[in-house]
Amino acid sequence: MTKGAPGVQSESASTSLRTRSQHQRRKRIVQAAAALASRGGVEAMQMRTVAERAGVALGTLYRYFPSKMDLVVAVVGEEIDLLEGSIERRPPTATTPSGRAVDVLMRATRGLMREPELADALIRSLIIAEVDTPLGDRMTGLLLRAAGHELSTETATEEQYALAGALASVWVHELLEMLRGRRTYEQIQRRIEIVATRLLADFPTPPSA
Amino acid sequence: MTKGAPGVQSESASTSLRTRSQHQRRKRIVQAAAALASRGGVEAMQMRTVAERAGVALGTLYRYFPSKMDLVVAVVGEEIDLLEGSIERRPPTATTPSGRAVDVLMRATRGLMREPELADALIRSLIIAEVDTPLGDRMTGLLLRAAGHELSTETATEEQYALAGALASVWVHELLEMLRGRRTYEQIQRRIEIVATRLLADFPTPPSA
DNA sequence: GGGCTCAGTAGAATGCGTTCTATTTCGGCG
DNA sequence: CGCCGAAATAGAACGCATTCTACTGAGCCC
Numbered sequence: 122m123t124k125g126a127p128g129v130q131s132e133s134a135s136t137s138l139r140t141r142s143q144h145q146r147r148k149r150i151v152q153a154a155a156a157l158a159s160r161g162g163v164e165a166m167q168m169r170t171v172a173e174r175a176g177v178a179l180g181t182l183y184r185y186f187p188s189k190m191d192l193v194v195a196v197v198g199e200e201i202d203l204l205e206g207s208i209e210r211r212p213p214t215a216t217t218p219s220g221r222a223v224d225v226l227m228r229a230t231r232g233l234m235r236e237p238e239l240a241d242a243l244i245r246s247l248i249i250a251e252v253d254t255p256l257g258d259r260m261t262g263l264l265l266r267a268a269g270h271e272l273s274t275e276t277a278t279e280e281q282y283a284l285a286g287a288l289a290s291v292w293v294h295e296l297l298e299m300l301r302g303r304r305t306y307e308q309i310q311r312r313i314e315i316v317a318t319r320l321l322a323d324f325p326t327p328p329s330a
Numbered sequence: 331m332t333k334g335a336p337g338v339q340s341e342s343a344s345t346s347l348r349t350r351s352q353h354q355r356r357k358r359i360v361q362a363a364a365a366l367a368s369r370g371g372v373e374a375m376q377m378r379t380v381a382e383r384a385g386v387a388l389g390t391l392y393r394y395f396p397s398k399m400d401l402v403v404a405v406v407g408e409e410i411d412l413l414e415g416s417i418e419r420r421p422p423t424a425t426t427p428s429g430r431a432v433d434v435l436m437r438a439t440r441g442l443m444r445e446p447e448l449a450d451a452l453i454r455s456l457i458i459a460e461v462d463t464p465l466g467d468r469m470t471g472l473l474l475r476a477a478g479h480e481l482s483t484e485t486a487t488e489e490q491y492a493l494a495g496a497l498a499s500v501w502v503h504e505l506l507e508m509l510r511g512r513r514t515y516e517q518i519q520r521r522i523e524i525v526a527t528r529l530l531a532d533f534p535t536p537p538s539a
Numbered sequence: 540g541g542g543c544t545c546a547g548t549a550g551a552a553t554g555c556g557t558t559c560t561a562t563t564t565c566g567g568c569g
Numbered sequence: 570c571g572c573c574g575a576a577a578t579a580g581a582a583c584g585c586a587t588t589c590t591a592c593t594g595a596g597c598c599c
Contacts, residue, residue, distance in 0.1 A: 143576090168556060178578040180559090189556065257503075283521045284528070287500045294466075294499035312492045319493070319528045352546090377586060387548040388587090398586065 147185055150175040155196045155239065163193065163242035197243045201259050204229050208267065218268040218324035219317035222285075225267045226292045226313055229260075230306065233296065241300045244293060260289040270327040284320045291316050356394055359384040364405045364448065372402070372451035406452045410468050413438050417476065427477040427533035428526035431494075434476045435501045435522055438469075439515065442505065450509045453502060469498040479536040493529045500525050 153174035158166040168189055172182040186192040204225075213224035233240035262274045264285045272281065295312055298304040304312075362383035367375040377398055381391040395401040422433035442449035471483045473494040481490065504521055507513040513521075 164555095167554095178580090179557090180579085181577055183557075184576075187557095280524055283524050287496075287503075287521070287525045290503035291496045291499050293503075294496075312496070315489055315492050316496045316529065319531070320525065322528070373585095376584095387550090389549085389589095390547055392587075393546075396587095 146175075146177060146181070150177065150182060150185055150192070151195050151199060154192050155199065158193075158196060158242050159236045159239040162238040163189075163245075165238075166193075166242070168192075193243060196239075200232070200243065201263075204232060205259075205263065207232075208263065213267050216326075217321075218270075218326060219314070219321040222264050222268040222288060222317050222321055223310070223314055225263060226288075226317075227310055229292075230296060230299075230309060234299075234306065237300060240296070244296055244300065257286070257289055257293065260292070261286045264289055268321050269324045272325065281324065284324075288313075288317055288320050355384075355386060355390070359386065359391060359394055359401070360404050360408065363401050364408065367402075367405060367451050368445045368448040371447035372398075372454075374447075375402075375451070377401075402451060405448075409441070409452065410472075413441060414468075414472065416441075417472065422476050425535075426530075427479075427535060428523070428530040431473050431477040431497060431526050431530055432519070432522055434472060435497075435526075436519055438501075439505060439508075439518060443508075443515065446509060449505070453505055453509065466495070466498055466502065469501070470495045473498055477530050478533040481534065490533065493533075497522075497526055497529050 150171065154166055154171045157170060157174065166189075168182060169179060171192070172179045175182070182192075186195065207228065208225060213221040213228075215221045215224050233244070261282070265272045265274060265277050265281065268285065269277065269281065274282070277285070292313060295304060295309045299306070299309055359380065363375055363380045366379060366383065375398075377391060378388060380401070381388045384391070391401075395404065416437065417434060422430040422437075424430045424433050442453070470491070474481045474483060474486050474490065477494065478486070478490065483491070486494070501522060504513060504518045508515070508518055
C-alpha cells in the first residue's frame with residue numbers, strides 16, 4: 122500500500138466533501154470499466170476509453186488505479202460483493218458441507234456465465250494479479266463459511282483452510298476451461314462435486330437437531 | 331492449427347533440407363527465449379531481443395511463433411519434457427498413489443524453483459494461454475501415470491481424470507503463490523500432501539506382491 | 540534457364556498501457 | 570481575502586508487442 126492513493130479509503134473519521142467526491146469518482150470509473158468489459162472483454166476496456174467514459178482524465182484514472190490490473194481487480198471485487206450478498210440473502214440449503222460448497226460455487230459460476238466476456242477477463246486477471254489481498258482468498262473464505270458449520274477464516278484449522286483453498290483453485294481452473302469452451306456447465310458441476318466430496322468429507326456439520 | 335506455419339512440424343515423410351534448417355531455427359529461437367527469460371522473466375524476453383539473439387529477423391520470429399505467448403508455451407514445453415525424462419529415468423518410489431503424485435509434483439516444484447524468473451513467467455502463461463493442447467493436461471497425464479497403477483490418459487475413468495486434473499490445478503495455484511512469496515516450499519509440500527491424500531485415496535495400487 | 544513461390548530480412552508503422560509535463564481548479568486555513 | 574498544496578486536466582511522450590511493406594534469395598517445376 123503506497124501513500125496518498127485514494128484508491129482504497131481507509132474508513133477513518135470524517136467523510137469530508139473531498140472524500141465523498143473521490144468516492145463518486147472511483148465508483149464512476151469502476152462502472153465505466155465494467156460496462157466496457159462486459160462488451161468485448163479486457164481489450165475493449167482500454168484505459169483511455171475508461172477515462173473518457175468515466176469523464177476523468179487519463180492521469181486521474183491512473184491516480185485511482187495505478188495499473189489496468191488494479192482496475193480489473195476492483196471490478197472483480199464488485200462481482201464478489203454481489204455473490205456474497207446473494208449468499209447472505211439466500212444461504213445454501215444442502216445438508217452436507219460439500220453440498221453447500223458446490224451450491225456456492227455453481228451459483229458463482231452461473232453469475233459469471235451471464236457475462237462471459239467480463240468473466241473471462243476477470244478470472245484471468247484474478248489469477249495473474251499480484252494484489253495484496255488476492256481475490257481467491259475471498260472465495261476461500263466464502264467456501265469455509267458456507268461449507269463448514271461455524272467455520273470462518275479465523276476458526277478454521279490450517280488443514281481446513283488448505284482444503285477450502287484447494288477447492289477454490291480447482292473451481293477457478295474449471296471456470297477457465299469453460300470460458301475456453303472446453304467444459305460445459307454440467308461437466309463443471311460434476312467435477313466440482315467429485316472433488317468437493319473428497320476434499321470436504323470431514324468438515325464439521327451442525328448437530329443434526 | 332493454421333496452415334503452413336513451421337512452428338509444429340507434422341512429422342511426415344522426408345526431412346528435407348528446408349525442414350531441417352527450420353528445425354534449427356526454431357530451436358535457436360526457443361533457446362534464446364529461455365536464456366533471456368531465465369534472467370529477468372517475461373519482460374526481459376522481448377520479441378526484438380529474442381529475434382536478435384537468435385539471429386533472425388523479427389518477422390521470422392513471428393512466422394514461427396505468432397505471438398509471444400506461443401513462444402512462452404514452447405519454452406514451458408521444453409521444461410515439461412525435462413521433467414518427463416527425469417521421471418522415466420527415476421520413477422517415484424513411494425508406495426501409495428498420493429505419495430507418488432506428491433513426489434512428482436515436488437520434483438517439478440524444485441525444478442522450477444531453480445529458475446524463479448523463468449518459472450514465474452512460464453506458470454502464468456501456462457494458465458492464461460489459449461493453446462490447443464494445454465500444458466496442464468500434460469501434468470495431469472504425468473500424475474495419472476505416476477500415481478495410479480497401470481493408469482494412463484486412456485485407461486483412466488472420468489472420475490480419476492477429474493481428480494488428477496484437480497490435483498494438477500491445485501499444484502499450479504500453489505506454485506504461483508510460492509512465486510509471489512506467499513508460500514514456502516515446505517508449505518506447498520504440506521498442502522499438496524493434504525490435498526493429494528484426499529483426492530487420490532482410492533486410486534488403484536499394484537497388487538502388494 | 541526463367542519465372543514462381545515463399546521463407547527470410549530490414550525496418551517503418553500502429554496500438555495501447557503507462558509515464559511525464561505543464562497548467563488549472565479548488566477546498567481549507569491563516 | 571488570498572495563498573498553498575493536493576487533485577485534476579489535456580495532451581505529449583515512451584516502450585514494447587504486433588502488423589505491415591518492400592525487397593532479396595533460394596529451391597523447384599516446366
